[in-house]
Amino acid sequence: MLRIITQRAEARTELRRICDRIHDDQVVHKEATVREVLQAVKRQGDRAVLHYTAEFDRLTLKPEDLRISGSELDAAYQQVSKELLDAIRLACRKIEAFHRQRMPKSWVQFEEDEVVLGKRYTPVDCAGLYVPGGQAAYPSTVLMNAVPAKVANVPRIVMVTPPSAEKTIHPAVLVAAQEAGVEEIYRVGGAQAIAALAFGTETIPKVDVITGPGNIYVTLAKKLVYGTVGIDSLAGPSEVLIIADKVANPVHVAADMLAQAEHDQMAAAILLTDDSVLARKVVDEVERQLIDHPRRLLTEKAIAHYGLVVVVESLADAAELSNEFAPEHLELEIADPWGLLEKIRHAGAIFLGCSTPEAVGDYLAGPNHTLPTSGSARYASALSVETFMKHSSLVQYSQTALQKVAGAIDVLATAEGLYSHAASIRYRVRGNLNPEA
Secondary structure, X not given: OOOEEOOHHHHHHHHHHHHOOXXXXXXXXXXXXXXXXXXXXXXXOHHHHHHHHHHHHOOOOOHHHOEOOHHHHHHHHHOOOHHHHHHXXXXXXXXXXXXXXXXXXXXXXXXXXXXXXXXXXXXXXXXXXXXXXXXXXXXXXXXXXXXXXXXXXXXXXXXXXXXXXXXXXXXXXHHHHHHOOOOEEEEOOHHHHHHHHHHOOOOOXXXXXXXXXXXXXXXXXXXHHEOOEEEOOOOOOOEEEEEEOOOOXXXXXXXXXXXXXXXXOOOEEEEEEOOHHHHHHHHHHHHHHHOOOOOHHHHHHHHHHHEEEEEOOOHHHXXXXXXXXXXXXEEEEOOOHHHHHXXXXXXXXXXXXXXXXXXXXXHOOOOOOOOOOOOHHXXXXXXXXXXXXXXXXXXXXXXXXXXXXXXXXXXXXXXXXXXXXXXXXXXXXXXXXXXXX
């Protein structure tokens, strides 16, 4: 049953508890297991990947089974409906159009005395995409990771995803990958897949950056390989926070809360409202919609542990609580969402108005659905083309310009005790004389 809280102090305590829900005692034990997997794959390559796939996933594979064949890729198109193919292509177009707007541009500026400053953006050489799999299928996750990498002009894009018990990959996932321009796909998941991407094996190439969500083992593996490779973020369980007033439809609000809860038993669904009548109606509606829910057991657990309704005195109070929580998804189901937006400082994605459910963003609005979770929206942003790019500073000084700033550089370098830094300037402005002269 969803709890209704009316006291601000209790609400803040509950929101902190929900935000910290992944920091349990089991993480230490799981991290030790992940470290073992990473070291084994680093040393043994394919052999370790296949060993842990057999141990954790109960699947026996050979090295030649790892890469998805061309015939499997071709066959996938015959196994999806025209409606699904059309939907994938529509989503692909919309996601690409949005991310092209975010493509950073290299620039240079010319200053006095022939000084040139600038910034040059270039893509990484190879990107690794992790897509959750097994019995489930997430073509939307494929698109959200692959399309920005393609827009960023990454030369080589590699995808890993765990196979089903029958050693197959869902055809919708394979079709989505090809529509986004990815054809190098490997059937492997878990920490061993992250290790293979980070260190490279005989079959799977080493990449420069790894993106994509996964379970706690995948997340810990990404955390531990960061520095060897870049990563997008450490994705935790999904969450939605809804701010609603009297104009909101309780049926819609309840459906949006359940849309998050059905992801995972640790998913969080939170409603902040200044209308106590709406609060009670939403609680009743959640119970009603759960009755025949296909994922009832899992969804009920999420609602019971991480579902919450808070009645606040004002929408301004709701915005303040939301900023403290810094939700992955924030819905503003209120009469004036743009007015309240000015008070929102921290959120991964913001959905404005009663006709904009978070599911729109999950699939094809365009902005990325790989978002910061567990409060990290305070400092992190959604996956984007920048995730697959890096920038280099460009600096050029003429002799005249160097002469003008030589004294200041000399003083700073000397203050730091860096003799050769100062000498590298003095040689240039005084000629090849003793730099101490």
